[in-house]
Amino acid sequence: MDPLKLPRQEFADALGKISSRLGLAEVPEIEKTRRYGYFSARFHKYKIDPTRLRDAVEELSNAGFQYISGLSAEGLYVNAGLNARRLGELVFEAVAKMGRRYGFTEECRLGSFLVEHTSANPIHPLHIGHGRNAILGDSLARLLRFCDNRVEVHFYVDDCGVQVMYATIGYNAVRDEAREWIERAKPDLVVGHIYSATNAVAEIGRLKKEVERAQDDEHKRSLIGEIDEWVAVLKRLMESEGDLVAKVVERLGQRDVAGEAVELNRRYEVGDPEAKRAVREVVDLVLRGQRETLARLGIEIDKWDYESELAVWSGEASRIVEELQRKWPQYVEHKGGAVVFRADKFVEDFKLWDVLDLPKFIPPVTLTRSDGTTLYVTRDVAYALWQARQGFDKVVRVISTEQTHEQAHVRIILYALGFEDAAKKIVHYAYEMVNLPGMKMSARRGRYISLDEILDEAAERSASLVKEKSPEIAGVIAEKVGVGSVRYAFLSTSPRKPIEFRWEVVLNLRQNSGTFLQYTYVRAYSILEKAPDVERASVPERMLEEEKELLVKIAEWPSVVREAVRALRPDYVAEYLDGLALLFNSYYEKAPVLKAEEGVREFRIALVNAVKTVLEAGFYILGIPTLTKM
RNA sequence: GGGCCCGUGGCUCAGCCUGGUAGAGCGGCGGCCUUCGGAGCCGUAGGUCGUGGGUUCAAAUCCCACCGGGCCCGCCA
Numbered sequence: 001m002d003p004l005k006l007p008r009q010e011f012a013d014a015l016g017k018i019s020s021r022l023g024l025a026e027v028p029e030i031e032k033t034r035r036y037g038y039f040s041a042r043f044h045k046y047k048i049d050p051t052r053l054r055d056a057v058e059e060l061s062n063a064g065f066q067y068i069s070g071l072s073a074e075g076l077y078v079n080a081g082l083n084a085r086r087l088g089e090l091v092f093e094a095v096a097k098m099g100r101r102y103g104f105t106e107e108c109r110l111g112s113f114l115v116e117h118t119s120a121n122p123i124h125p126l127h128i129g130h131g132r133n134a135i136l137g138d139s140l141a142r143l144l145r146f147c148d149n150r151v152e153v154h155f156y157v158d159d160c161g162v163q164v165m166y167a168t169i170g171y172n173a174v175r176d177e178a179r180e181w182i183e184r185a186k187p188d189l190v191v192g193h194i195y196s197a198t199n200a201v202a203e204i205g206r207l208k209k210e211v212e213r214a215q216d217d218e219h220k221r222s223l224i225g226e227i228d229e230w231v232a233v234l235k236r237l238m239e240s241e242g243d244l245v246a247k248v249v250e251r252l253g254q255r256d257v258a259g260e261a262v263e264l265n266r267r268y269e270v271g272d273p274e275a276k277r278a279v280r281e282v283v284d285l286v287l288r289g290q291r292e293t294l295a296r297l298g299i300e301i302d303k304w305d306y307e308s309e310l311a312v313w314s315g316e317a318s319r320i321v322e323e324l325q326r327k328w329p330q331y332v333e334h335k336g337g338a339v340v341f342r343a344d345k346f347v348e349d350f351k352l353w354d355v356l357d358l359p360k361f362i363p364p365v366t367l368t369r370s371d372g373t374t375l376y377v378t379r380d381v382a383y384a385l386w387q388a389r390q391g392f393d394k395v396v397r398v399i400s401t402e403q404t405h406e407q408a409h410v411r412i413i414l415y416a417l418g419f420e421d422a423a424k425k426i427v428h429y430a431y432e433m434v435n436l437p438g439m440k441m442s443a444r445r446g447r448y449i450s451l452d453e454i455l456d457e458a459a460e461r462s463a464s465l466v467k468e469k470s471p472e473i474a475g476v477i478a479e480k481v482g483v484g485s486v487r488y489a490f491l492s493t494s495p496r497k498p499i500e501f502r503w504e505v506v507l508n509l510r511q512n513s514g515t516f517l518q519y520t521y522v523r524a525y526s527i528l529e530k531a532p533d534v535e536r537a538s539v540p541e542r543m544l545e546e547e548k549e550l551l552v553k554i555a556e557w558p559s560v561v562r563e564a565v566r567a568l569r570p571d572y573v574a575e576y577l578d579g580l581a582l583l584f585n586s587y588y589e590k591a592p593v594l595k596a597e598e599g600v601r602e603f604r605i606a607l608v609n610a611v612k613t614v615l616e617a618g619f620y621i622l623g624i625p626t627l628t629k630m
Numbered sequence: 631g632g633g634c635c636c637g638u639g640g641c642u643c644a645g646c647c648u649g650g651u652a653g654a655g656c657g658g659c660g661g662c663c664u665u666c667g668g669a670g671c672c673g674u675a676g677g678u679c680g681u682g683g684g685u686u687c688a689a690a691u692c693c694c695a696c697c698g699g700g701c702c703c704g705c706c707a
Binding site: 029031033040042044045076077121158160161162163164335336337338339340359360361362363366367368369370371373375376377380400401402403404405406430432433435440444462465466467481492493494496497498500502504505508509510511512513515516518519520522523526527529530531567571572575578579582585586588589590592593594595608629630 | 632633634635636642643644645647648650651654655656662665666667669670671672687688699700701702703704705706707
């Protein structure tokens with residue numbers, strides 16, 4: 001139910017009559033205006049005389065409108081306000097009927113969705129970059145579910161590739177110690193450190209060999225420069241995780257880690273049982289930790305899709321390579337055993353830019369290594385195909401903009417293989433990076449701030465503000481405030497903009513924050529806690545300006561939800577809730593509810609209840625925990 | 631060099647899709663705790679919407695060029 005539907009309809013009818021009186025072939029669109037009421041329409045493009053427009057409007061203005069008021073012509077504009085009293089009745093009726101579902105309208109039911117998000121490599125903890133992905137993806141899923149769409153959330157476990165092998169080799173080298181550490185710390189943190197150290201050792205080893213083979217001095221110098229960088233990485237890791245890193249260096253320093261990883265990767269891909277056992281042990285340890293972090297944020301995953309199973313052991317990735325070679329030999333090149341698909345030429349020849357919504361520049365894509373093992377993009381095509389076959393209308397993949405080209409490759413290859421529908425139902429939901437001031441995060445270099453760290457810090461800062469006496473409850477509240485502030489911080493910025501990570505923004509506990517919203521909810525809640533139940537509130541003849549504004553704001557909620565779900569933009573909801581909270585807090589200071597005279601009191605209670613209802617729905621969508629005291 | 635995205639008060643950002651009086655927050659300054667919870671509220675200062683052109687009765691919004699920033703252009707994921 002949308003309280004603005006009838007008023008909008010009434011205004012549209014009036015416009016229709018005006019247009020026909022003027023002999024126009026069409027009716028202008030309705031716009032929102034703040035200057036002259038609420039609805040507005042322009043007649044500029046019909047080149048009519050303003051006097052005629054005014055006359056036509058005047059003929060109508062006595063027609064006895066129910067929901068709109070003050071229909072008038074202003075130059076070539078036709079404006080009308082809302083009948084606040086009638087709107088109030090519509091709002092109360094909708095809130096009473098819909099309850100927590102208020103905001104839902106039929107138009108926001110769009111179909112069924114497979115939403116894939118987070119999909120972090122299972123070799124380190126989730127960091128703040130994954131945080132943006134997870135929170136965006138989760139809110140997208142919540143928004144779609146609020147709108148009664150079938151949604152299934154998937155996490156793609158990238159358990160293939162050389163990086164995973166580094167983590168496995170490192171873990172096995174320090175296995176006994178690692179198990180002890182894991183008893184005291186989260187497994188993903190421990191493995192993450194082992195991985196970064198192992199990766200550094202492997203890079204140093206690989207680069208040293210290259211130096212020996214290097215011919216000219218300049219090349220040598222640049223290689224040595226790279227070695228220095230990795231040595232610096234190791235040193236820094238040593239500062240924070242000394243024992244663990246030292247052990248990794250001690251046990252692996254003399255081994256050919258890079259070579260071993262390539263070999264282990266090959267064995268894993270062919271399904272060697274020993275390789276499987278070793279890799280899965282590490283991967284599942286990390287996933288346990290990642291899942292714990294996600295749970296803290298209120299994020300649940302429905303299905304965990306293992307890359308190895310769906311793409312490699314199933315033979316799907318290989319089939320894709322073979323099929324592509326069979327079907328389009330003229331677009332396939334072989335480079336020292338590696339298979340390359342000329343996606344650039346393919347797109348050019350078949351003019352696919354518009355069909356698949358592609359960027360103008362597409363590079364060629366390598367599908368296999370020379371040792372025959374698959375590459376990420378190839379496995380991803382196999383996975384995308386699998387996703388497309390799960391019976392959903394759309395597959396929304398939340399993946400950072402870095403992967404624009406790779407995601408374009410996925411669609412192009414699916415298209416080339418004849419899976420045109422699959423290619424079209426895959427949506428790359430791109431979001432921008434989270435950057436640390438002055439640097440890019442890098443898990444390989446152990447350069448990141450983990451999500452757990454942020455959540456801990458957020459909880460700690462809010463704990464100092466909690467007024468609750470019992471420390472136990474204070475801890476619970478603080479955690480929820482922390483989660484709310486972190487989620488809001490990531491959701492309130494458009495996904496298209498890079499975020500410069502700043503503690504004081506993420507942990508902002510004041511206005512334009514999750515905390516501000518939670519606090520507003522607590523205020524509304526505690527009024528209602530003390531208030532009698534109101535069955536049916538009538539809307540008074542005279543209202544405060546703030547009350548009219550609040551009613552309009554609340555009435556707009558269904559259209560905000562509609563816009564947000566249509567554009568897949570949870571941030572619209574965040575912005576709306578902030579505006580609602582600002583309005584409500586002003587109102588709160590100005591108008592006593594419980595102490596108001598009879599009649600007005602019931603109206604105000606119902607109004608506060610409507611605000612609370614919208615906040616609850618909005619909190620559900622944004623995943624902000626609801627608190628009744630803080 | 632090419633592709634995609636971004637550029638709005640001192641700072642962080644919304645508004646751009648679908649053109650119609652420039653909006654929040656932070657920070658600054660000045661106020662409000664015997665009133666339903668002050669993690670709040672009120673007031674105030676602060677903007678040629680990166681620059682130049684074009685389309686239009688009308689441009690932050692659409693088009694073109696340029697400038698500045700981010701990301702990508704791997705037998706990494």
